[in-house]
Amino acid sequence: MTNLLKVRNICKSIDNKQILSDVSLNIDKGEIVGLLGPNGAGKTTTFYSIAGITHINSGSIIYNDEEICDLPMYARCQRGLAYLPQESSIFEDLTVSQNLYGTIQLIDQPNSDNEVNNIIEKFQLTNILDKTGRMLSGGERRKTEIARMLLTGPNLVLLDEPFSGVDPIIIEEIKQILLSLKNDGISILITDHNVRDTLNICDRSNILFDGSVFMSGNKSEITANETIKERYLGKSFN
Incomplete structure (x- = not known):
């Protein structure tokens, strides 16, 4: 399978x-990949480097067969690489519909109204369309943010702490x-402190220690690794 994103x-x-x-x-088309590790391991810097927030000193980041290291964040977004920060990005004085x-x-794309209507239905936002951003619960806010991001038509989505501040049902x-x-x-691509839910949803996860990728694997492979348990997950994690 061809890699959509190659970080080298x-x-x-x-x-x-x-x-x-x-x-x-690497990230392939239609793949959910985790970026995990203890505090100070380098996962946030790696994540920000891919998004275009942080500039690297060396190496390459190839997205859709294009080197994007020198591209600013907005240019990466225009190419279909979307970033959703942990901090709220909702316009609080606007309604969900206005957002x-x-x-x-x-x-500038055809059938934009149909696109919005499809997103509203998919995310079950009908009942909160008239709520302003400041009136939304944490879960409603997060769902609205993801819905709004998808309207840009991304191929790759970078989610920073998508499970933070929301209850288990959400x-x-x-x-x-x-x-x-x-x-x-x-x-x-997901980075989140909620390790269990992240491992459960991801096809693969990359575990970082001391600024390097220690291991890449699925949940079973990662949770079976004694070093990862000792340094990150805890010995009773399963």
Whole structure:
């Protein structure tokens, strides 16, 4: 299978401190991949490097057969690489409907109203369309943010802490949404402190230690690794 994203030997240092050392990973079309590790392992820097928030010192990031290291964040988004931050990105004084239609108005594409209506139905947002952003619960806010992001037509979605601040029922809803995106051929990269739910939803996860990828594998492979249990998951994790 052709890689949609290829990260090759990226390195990053700040004030002579090595943050990333030869980090490499792949994401295929329609694959959900996790980026996990203890605090200070380098996962956030890796994630930000792919999104275009942080610039690397060396290595390559190839998206859809194009080197994107020198591209700013907005140019990566225009090419179909979407980033959803952990912090709220909803316009709080606008309604959910205005947040969605305001996004589609920035994109010159046919059948935009149909696109919004399909998203509203898919995410079950009908009952909250007239709510302003500041009135939304954590789960409603997160679902609206993901829905709005999808209106840009991404091929690869970067989700920063998608399960943070929402209750277990909403986490299950979000996981079902992510699986439907996967079935639509959209690739997803997730970093989250909720390790159990992330491992459960991902086809593969990359575990970072000390600025390098220690292991890439599925949930069974990762949870069977004694070093990962000792350094990250805890020995009773299963």
